[in-house]
Amino acid sequence: MEESQNLDKKSLRFLKGKNTDWDEISKDCVAFANAQGGFIYIGIENEDALPPINQKITDKNIPETIQKNIVQRTVNVAVAITINVADNKAEFIKIQVFRNAQTIASTTDGKYYIRVSDECRPIPPDEMARLAADKNAFVWEEQTTKKVNKLKVDEKKKVTFLTDIRKSQRVSSFIKEMSDDEILEFYFLKKGDLLTNLGILWIGERNDRASLLYPPAIQIIRYNENDEKVWKLLLDDYFLNPKELLDKVLNDVPDWQESMEVSEGMFRKNIPFFPIEVVRELVVNALVHRTYTTRGDIFINIFPDKLEIHSPGRLPYGVTPKNILSQSIRRNEQLSKIFYDLGLMEKEGSGYDLVYAKLLGSGKPLPIVTETDERVTVIIKKQFISKEVVRLMDKASSEFNLKQKEIISFGLLAQQQSYSATEVSKILNQSEEQGLRNWLGRLVELELILKSGKGKGTQYSVNPEFIRKIDFKGKTNLKNIEDYRLEELIYKDISAYPNSGFSDIHKRIGEEINQYKVKRMLKNMVERDVLGITGETRGMKYHLKQNLQENE
Structure with missing residues (x-):
């Protein structure tokens, strides 16, 4: 607890x-x-x-x-x-x-x-208006201001909803045994003899749904290389409830079927450019977490190199593009519960976990989340980092049955080969060491990744033995440089540029090397009398004291 x-x-x-x-x-x-x-x-x-x-x-x-x-x-x-x-x-x-x-x-x-x-x-004072708007969004679902009688429903939608609830494995038998009216009351689709806004949205008639302040509408548009519209699907006639809108998006857009073929020995595997689970989760987020008191359609823009999903309004107060992986706030609480109970979305707080895991697990870059005063945009890149990364992730996931957080952490390292603890913590928005350990899970124990250094100098990298097993051809960099090679680099740099400061040395030998690792090696070389120093703190300069060979 x-x-x-x-x-x-x-x-x-x-x-x-x-x-x-x-x-x-x-x-x-x-x-x-x-x-x-x-x-x-x-x-x-x-x-x-x-x-x-x-x-x-x-x-x-x-x-x-x-x-x-x-x-x-x-x-x-x-x-x-x-x-x-x-x-x-x-x-x-x-x-x-x-x-x-x-x-x-x-x-x-x-x-x-x-x-x-x-x-x-x-x-802050300038955020008060935003918080007030969020307050209005929180109570929108249960309001009955339209005064629509509970009998004025779309019978087909009502029967489908009740059937889906009674079939769902996520709904308790206690709820399933309720009467139809009791189930509608339980999910806040009606209050007394009136339909709530949520009830109109889900089981109401088209005209009443259209009369809501800002009912959901989705525009799906495909563009060519010249940013010209070449295909579109408009779901803006208010005939569909949120579940039906989601089904249309998932089933009527051919782009979700496009994939890249990756060979693994005698077998071949197709990896989709836009995993359907990712599309589903992002569209669900756009439907569930948007503000229904804010004007604007949901736009799904498909470009030759990326997918963009635009949702009107801002993120819930307290959620930002930087902490979206670790912070979850339900804006439309009852709508969220319906989506979850019907199996249409992941449990609270795990939606973006799934998005990250699916993208990194299939060798794709992280999603890009941006926010303006009017809308939230999520961008999914079409390209893969490399076929080798795809194979590496597929092998690790299948062989070790990795958990979702482990897939995310390993996927980050697989794409870059190495990260410092500080860099990983920043991406995962984890301020404490224990939080980072929870994300890394069993990766160190399974020897999929190696840990070196201490404190801020801690470095995590993919185990080269596992990489060699699958003949992985990743990009070469200096992040995992061994200590003796780093010492040689520093020695040669200071030989050529005596009386250099730390920042100059770090820049010349390779800025991708963890700065704390470089500082630790400089301190070690000073303590062993390989290097001498002049000045203090930021003004400290390094020079050679003796030949490296004489120190060995």
Whole structure:
């Protein structure tokens, strides 16, 4: 049980009577209220899953005290506070913070915060309008402002939905045994005698769907080498619900069938230019996570060298192109649940994992995600890095049955041959060593990758033995240079350019070599009296002290 988007933990020592930092916990409550809601456990240490054994909450009035202080210091925040007993019989305090779906929460002194990943971050003034727009998007699904009677449905769509729900392996028997009306209520397709916006979208009649503020429409356009339109499929007549739109995109576009043939001995394998799983996940994301209060069609543009999927609106608050792999926030919560329960999308937070794994697993570059004030664009390149990388990934995945995160990590290394721990962490948006280890999984243990160096100088590279097994012909670079060869490079460089600084040396011998590895070798050569130094810190210069041969 780690701290996350919906969970924060504090030691019982946080409660210090009159000296308790009530402003701190109030800030946390505001952050949770402005995000998805969440829980604060007081009495469980950050590194632990359970409270200390025999821990007791002696002051049984403490929930009332906490609630009083939070209420006094916050606006638009609702909490429920209880004393709970953990599995080890120890006690802790649970604060449940409810999501504020329609208004923005703040502290009484006018400060705004939001929970992003495992942090509570301040909301800048220029982002307030964006957060307010997101709030409207969150409640859109359940509104009944159109006043459409529950009987005014497309019977075929209604029957299909109920049949699909009752057949789904992801839906519990408890839900399957409900009556038709109860299932529609459970999935928020109707409230009382009225269809919700979500109900109109999924099972409503065409005219009512068209009357929604901004119902989904998709335009699929293929361009030639001169950026001229040569084919298009318009799905903008509002006859289709989101599932039917998705089916049309996946089944009626011939481009998804194009592939490259890769030979493996006597066998041949076709690798699609645009994996259908990737197309499906990106279109689902465009349908599920778009703001239905923002005007704009979904565009799928197919070029000779790439695929672009444009979705109107911005990413949910807290999600950025840089953290999209590790951060997930549901904007249309009920629509997301329907897509998941019908098996149309991956579970919460794993959609882009699948996209990365499928692309890297088939030897393709990472997707490019960009965001403007009006739309989010995802670009998938058509080309492969090389046939050798495709074969390498196929061999590793099939022989070792790699997990999704392991495929992503190994795919990154396969394309570049080597990365520093810092570079891998940056791509995967992992700030802690444990997080990176979770992504690398068993790769080191299976000896698919090798680890060298320590701390910031840690380097990960594909095991050359595994590369040799499949006669892999990757590109050559200096990232994996052995220490003795690096020392020789440095020695020859300083011989030619005495009294050089670190940056000049690094640039001349090869900037692809990890800078910490170069610094470590320079320090080692100084300690062994191979090199001498003048100056300090940034002004430090290196010169030869003796011949390398004399030092051996």
